[in-house]
Amino acid sequence: MDIKDIVAPFAVWKRAFEKPFTVRKPIDERPGAPRYRGFHINDADTCVGCGTCESICMNKAIDLVPVEGREPSAGDSGLRPRVDYGRCCWCALCVDVCPSGSLGMSNEYLWIDSDPDVFRYVPGVDAKPWDGAELGYRRAEGYRLLDMERVPMPETGHAEGVKSFLELVKGYSRDQAEREADRCVACGVCVASCPAHMDIPGYIKAVRDGDLETGLRLLYETNPFPEACGRICTRACESACAIGSGGDPVAIRWLKRYIADQVELADYGKSLPRAEPATGRKVAVVGAGPGGLAAAYYLALLGHKVTVFEKDEAAGGMLRYGIPEYRLPYPALDKDVDYIRSLGVEIRYGAAVGKDPALAKLRKDFDAVYLSTGLPAAYRLDVPGDDHPRVLDGVAILAAATRGEELGLGRRVAVVGGGNVAMDAARTALRHGCEVDIVYRRREVDMPADPEEIREAKAEGARLIERAIPVRVEDSGDGGARFVWNEAEMVQKEPGKRPVPEPIPGAVVTERYDSVIAAIGQGPDLAYLTEADGVEVRRMKPVTDRAGRTSVPTVFAGGDLVNEKKDAISAIADGHRAARAIDRLLGGKGD
Amino acid sequence: MRELAEKLAGRYGAREWRDQRRDLSSVTVDAQRMRDVLTWLRDEEGYVHLAFATAVDEIERKAFRLTYAVHNHGTGHGLLVHCEIDRERPVMESIHRLWGQAWTYQREMKEWYGIDFPGSPRVDEEFVLEGWEGPPMMRRDFDSLAYSDATYAERPGRETRDPAAYMKEKLYPEADA
């Protein structure tokens, strides 16, 4: 010990002459850092109520609760996360994981109360002083816990694809499928949007786990057309996908296709339920489209004897005759149909109900009849000259292409319409070497067709003419037709409704085409419904309840014939519903 | 490292040598020989540092897998020495005379897994728990959440909804009807 040891400690007094370390008013002077993980904020309008925050929270601090004034809708469960500050640990994993990016944290950290029951609130709904805070924790730019980018689907390039009718989309490999399935957060928001309410999270989990048998079983619970739907479904589910609220939605359709593609038809029986013992009841299904066959499948499963009457020479309806082969190859569709037939469903081809046999006979011979005849009659353009021989029917063109007939479209083709049929027709025409213009009344964004279809049609060389109101078709005198349209502008007539195209006076365009394909919609052909059948029809549709019951107790109807959505999956859902209702009618339990 | 692996295999019948990293390997020996192996490793091979000892409940195999992590400061190599003991009558030889801190790990394993180490100091005393009446809680068949729910009161008023079920209830309630 030396003298320094005694003197040096007095150096503490140096501090007495310096500024104290003390923060005078810490509560006011020290706000949380710009990145501070304080209390939660949520943009309740961006939030989709998927509950991923709830799933990731290891503290079970988050509940999904209904909030006032917010009802469930497509892609929004209507629920909002409620945080329990009796559980939260402020790890912000919920913020990092939030697919929509609506959840964040303010840098506010003061919440003091004597009542322990108050520490729960729905951020963004229950007003708090830190609502809308600028500062606070947000997930790092570009870094999320969830992968927001879809695993790219291997496809034939456009230049290559347009040359043939070979399937463009090649399908996921196992690794790709599992990676894509991994992106799903299993929130289940998509289920409501699917007309058939398929167990989407369930079969995606099966893909992830590599358990395709379970996956197939889940698919067939609600949809006996996985191969077809896995390719051409309008996939309302993907629009509703929570991951899609902040990135690419999970490729639900491709995953469905992956399951169906991977399992051989011969192996279907291993995982799918067997039909129940025969009930001895007979059901007739009119129309072997997706809706009719779906009904047939579920009825057959329930042990009923099903006979399907199909006017064409092959089963599949619009799936076969309305969708070009490059989107849905026939072997894939055959696989679906063959499995349904393997359950004992009998399909009578070339049997146009109404002519042979009559509906009345079916009603007599069978215990129940399911009408699923779809919309075979194309709408006309409804302009002067629409009876010109070069004005063709889009559906008919597609059917002809399916049958392998010569289309004879010529060199330049106009496709009028903006729906999927229009796109299919246009792309089919492109594959026949035509130059194609797609003429549509409104804008591209207003087109009812799948955006992907539009994009691909354009990529394959179709020219898109927007805001063009058809005026008339004239004969060009050289075997073609002159198609005249009036350019239009979009006018917002009523607030809240979608804008309406209004012709611009004088802006009339005339183009010469070899063919003008009208693809502006189809209507039903109800000729087979006679007065005597007693099925009430209103606005060209049989009147049914949600289960498909018509005014005649033993007659049911569904699919495009009655359904507003007019897509395969809705028809399948109708078929399934009707099958259950029919089963109940026939004395079963209906499930 | 190969040399050590061969020596261990030759002398003590060690098996399943696996190199996890450049500086970490694992090996399995018989439970009866564990003490000898550790003594040999410590005294002859320079594995003088016992980093930790713990157990893993291999409930499917009805066994406890004990892990002793020893470290050689000279080579910087770590070795996880495993052995398995019967889960029904878990008894293991104590190594508290080899390392001065080993008894604590053994006490922990006794309390947490119910593995007995005869002769280890204070091994029968409670370690971190007090008045514990349940089974050894680290065993995989002990359900912590169920115990917690049954024992400790929770603040009421929590309820959550599954988005899919809620949407079904609101949007298409008739689907099952």
Next chain:
Amino acid sequence: MSDKKGKPVPLANEGLPAGERGLFCDAPPREYAPAAKIVEDFWNWARSQSLWILGFGTGCGAIELRPLMTSRYDMYRFGIQPRPTPRQSSVFVIGGYASVKTLKRIVRSYEQMMGPKFVVALGSCTINGGMYWDSYNTIKRIDQYIPVDVYIAGCMPRPEALLAGFQELKRIIRAGKAEGQNEYARNFEWYKANQKRVIKDWNMPDYNW
């Protein structure tokens, strides 16, 4: 109240060795009526301006008490200071989760404090279990076992939040609402029953102050 075999256990200090009996109280706690308004108001003011924290770091929360009692935040200037013995302390800061083993010490320390005594509970764990909601060894709600005056949300609450919590506590004390001691006395049997439900080896007298 009954023991494991269903035999009723009287709520008292029976069963203590004769030598130890003198060390403990032989009557349950009683409620204390406040003094005349003006006197009580003055006393409450003094109580609020002289908060002595029991220096018992029961959980993680103790970590933020260190900054609070040192230069940066300097809680002394608000009349708050740590005190090593429960006898002299008036505020018990429950620093987050309480394991069963600690809960026993919390109860005992709390009972040894002289009234009026106040409890500040920090963080999620004291409100509804926090991170350890599924742990076999931590209680979920501290208010089942001792009365709590102020809760501070956070994990951990920052020192500033603690300070704000103490300000709130002061406000409550001045308003004469911090009557945890009386509440404990009033619901003594309920609290004891809750405590005994989770503290399995109850080896202390019921009246231990």
Next chain:
Amino acid sequence: METGILTRIGYALVSLFVITNYGLLLIGSMARISAKVQGRVGQPVWQPYIDIVKSTAKRNSIGHGIMFYLGPVFRLAGGVGTYMFIPAVYGSVLFRNFSDSGDLLLVMYFIFFGQLGMALGASEGGHPYSAIGVSRGLSQMTAFEVPFALSVIAVAIQYRTLDITAIVAAQQGGFWNWTVATNPLAVVAALIAFLGMSMHNPFSIVIAPQEIPIGPPTEYQSNLLGMLQTNRAIFNGAKLVLYMNLYFGGATDIVTMVVKTFLIYFINVFVGQAFPRFRVDQSIRFFLGVPTLIGIASVIIAAI
């Protein structure tokens, strides 16, 4: 000038009141100075008042037998007694207390008295830390009493009286008459003992929270604690006044008293902030070492 006994009692009470408040404010302000060294603002100067009011306002209290209650009473008696026999301000009627009735030995007895009373009471509390604290306190006290006693002896020899008033009187007339100038060694020994007496670092082991929370007063609470706190103020004041009288020429007016006692007390804080604390065996060894030698030397010097 002889005043009536009642008047004197009245004066003494006023004096006691003043020293109590002064002691409290002194504690408060020293806490602030300590805080400054530690880089913080520190508690309000009047915080000790609030603490006492708070302690008194406690609703319940726990006793451990009659000695437990008597402990603080003895301690208070020791504090008041010490003060009562010291002239706070030399020549002042109001602040002369009963200094003419007692002498230095009586005062030293009172300093002990409080400690012993406290020891008895604290031991009664039954807390092991109290007992340990008490034993430490007493052993440390015996140790620092050695240099202190030696220094007092030196002063007594130097001024040939045990009457404090006389000692003060002898130091009047400027700095060079103060003991600190005439016998600096005695002052050094006494000041070192003072560090121990006031239980500041490095001699705070008795009430050290980290080592034994918090020593003798572990079990004391409520109004008993309030009493102890009050006594701390009085006792501090008394000791400071005693030191001022013995070594620093006393005070002839209240301002001088305040300044001098403040500075004497400040020495404590000055040292206390710089050092950690001794263990009790170390502090005993320390007191019996250099300070005792200094004390002996001071006695020798005084004797010569």
Next chain:
Amino acid sequence: MSRAKIPYVPPEERAFPDLDSGKYLVMWQGPNHPGITGNMSLRLVIEGDSVVDCETHVGYLHRGFEKLMERRLWMQNFPLVCRIAVPEPDFNEYCYAAALEELAGIEIPEKAVWLRTLSLEMIRLASFLMWIGGQAGAFGHGTIAQWSVTMRDYVLDLFEELSGGRIYHMYIIPGGVRADVPPGFLRHVLETMTVVEQNLKDIELVMFHNAVMKMRAVGLGYIPRDWVERYGITGPNARAAGVRRDLRKDRGYLAYPRLSFEPVVGTESDAFERARLRLAEMFQAIDLIRQIVDALPAEGAFRERLPNPLHWRIPAGETYVSAECTRGEYGFYVVSDGGDKPRRVAVRGPSYTHAVSVMERLVRGVNIADVAGLMVSLHTYPPEIER
């Protein structure tokens, strides 16, 4: 100062004093005791003023982490692990993340390596700053504690800026780190380091050239050199005993091989030496932080893409990842059975050794006033003992 060497007694050969003889007093130190680090307790048998026998009692902070981790997803455990050692969560985060990355075969980006190193060194500094306050406080030097905890707070400010949390940073996430450095952060780091370094110099002057401190600490808690292996002592406690062992050098994880530093080694192996060694390590940490700030890549990714955390499965396997924390070897032993939850996570906290076996040995014969100082000088964080 004489350095009394305590003869070596194996743990099983305890004194077991006859408690009924009336010679001894059983006294509990803790859990409610300001001289105890954290929340644990020592059952001391004392004779007069010195300790004859000691039993440690832990478990007051037992939350069952290892059980809870088996119940939670791999990613969900990441906010949990940092609570195991409250004053320095980052080592838990690093060990857990590194173990997962090793098992899952993930390489983290270069920038994350540096940011992890930065955060580990910053928390080392913060943790030591808190410790030095505790050490000074245990010997009664409250002034140092006041300063150093404030200095720690300045370092915590940096963490708050970087990670958004003061105490629980949850910054080192499996796959990398949570966020990039905010603008101006590195400047703040350097400024804070200057302040802390200046203050540490003051502390060095006051605390390490202090007669009373030396009297208290020199010779206290002497750890013989051969105990290091015998008890598995690591970190500063081992280095103070003259064992040159530092995982940062020996294992060479993260960016440490690219930093220039030498492990500090002591000789005297008592409380004072350990304190001095830790002070030197604080200066070393400041130096390392400056080196890291210089070397930190400005650009680049800081996190690797991970599978969806909700159903992340890690291939079956096991590993043990250790890191040099302020108290020694901190390690995570992680076993995966190929599922989405860990099969077993065992945490090796250095306090396990220091505060139980070594503490029980060292405390015998020590004055009860020194128990607190001794305990702090071994650097104990009870939560990592009981988890």
